[in-house]
Amino acid sequence: MLIKRWFKTMVMGVLGLLALDFAIALALTDEEMSKAKKIYFDRCAGCHGTLRKGATGPEITDTKLKAKNYNTDIIKAFISNGTGGGMPGFVKTGLMTADEADLMARFVQVPPPIPPERSLADMEETWKLVTPVDKRPTKPMHKRNIENFFGVVLRDAGKAAIIDGDTKELVSTVDIGFATHILRVSATGRYFYSIGRDGRAVLIDLWMEKPAKVAEVQACTEARSIDVSKYNGPKGNFLDKYAVIGCYWPPQFIILDGKTLKPLKVVSSRSFTYDTNEFVNEARVAAMIASHKDPEIILNVKEAGYIWFVDYSDLKNLKITQVETERFLHDGGWDATKRYVMMAANMRNKMVIVDSQTKKQVAQIETGIKPHPGRGGNWTDPKLSRPIPKAPMCGQTIH
Ligand code: HEC
DSSP: OHHHHHHHHHHHHHHHHHHHHHHHHHOOOHHHHHHHHHHIIIIIHHHHOTTSOOSSSOOOOHHHHHHTTOOHHHHHHHHHHOOTTSOOOTTTTTSSOHHHHHHHHHHTTSOOOOOOOOOHHHHHHHOEESSOGGGSOSSOSSOSOGGGEEEEEETTTTEEEEEETTTOOEEEEEEOOTTEEEEEEOTTSSEEEEEETTSEEEEEETTSSSOEEEEEEEOOSEEEEEEEOOOEETTEEOTTTEEEEEEEESSEEEEEETTTOOEEEEEEOOEEOTTTOOEETTOOEEEEEEOSSSSEEEEEETTTTEEEEEETTOGGGOEEEEEEOOSSEEEEEEOTTSSEEEEEEGGGTEEEEEETTTTEEEEEEEOSSSBOOTTOEEEEETTTTEEEEEOOBTTOOOO
């Protein structure tokens, strides 16, 4: 009996030591943790999700990887070399050192740190109105043609270059932050809006003699999209009235004053999948486009597979039409008639087509592997004499 108990204690002890070894091997120092969090945000979250629940890339939570019997070496091999199935090889391409790949392999085996929520008050704290509306020019202060201005994101410099397309001159460079994802032009053409992957939005006034930042706010901790209200008609004049930001984290969108970026209203996009009706905490807003024919912003809720028509004409009684389409929605844009919105459901190899007039899905098109259309491109085919939209495939090589 005594021997049996002794043996049991020994076994437990050895197992305990092994478990301890495992924990020590994975344990990250505070410094490693903050470095890994930053790399994860920059390099992984876009595809695998902030909570690692998966989107374009599969779920890579600690529990999932454990269930697959993955260890640090296996995961390191994925991160270093990538796969033909869409996982980039970060060491192979020189984007990461072998040590960083090792750190990331350990990081994904510990539970994901959950980033904080963000309320309207949190956003207001970061809101800077550099130049109030009444201190801005009342007419363009230069003779340039703003219709032909180009905004170019100088990503690593953290700036936007404003270029005059007529004269090819550099008109101004404006600080917009290091993680800028896109620039959008306002409905009137007067402003550029930038949105960073860190959720920072900047408003640039193109009427100034030297276009400059007039307002900024950090709306979320991770974002991809911004657009501005573009409707002017019987229901009111909303040109440049509201800006809307679509967040990856927290999963929500924010309606802001279009001329000052003052945050006005937050709406959660956490929801249920359109087909199986399962709850998705990380149901993120990916692409967004403003309607010209109705006072609406059309946005997609990526993981849930919905396209939402958000009617901004009455913020107190906000109307949202939720159109069932397909998962996981990524980017997209208008067809040539500006009536149909085409968005990629990249994991199902489809493009979904929604009619902005009836607010219903009208078609789904089978595509090649992982469509990634950007805003979409259209041209008129000389033989068919009709507009043809384009969408490149991320998962296929052109031969
Ligand atoms: C461009 C999108 C993309 C990015 C960015 C990306 N991944 Fe992946 N990842 C994928 C895809 C797609 C797969 C599935 C590959 C396959 O099956 O061939 C994958 C697979 C993996 C796997 C294996 C999962 C499994 O179940 O087999 C791990 C681990 C992983 N990624 C970790 C990471 C880490 C860590 C980063 C950041 C350093 C990262 N990924 C960045 C798309 C991405």
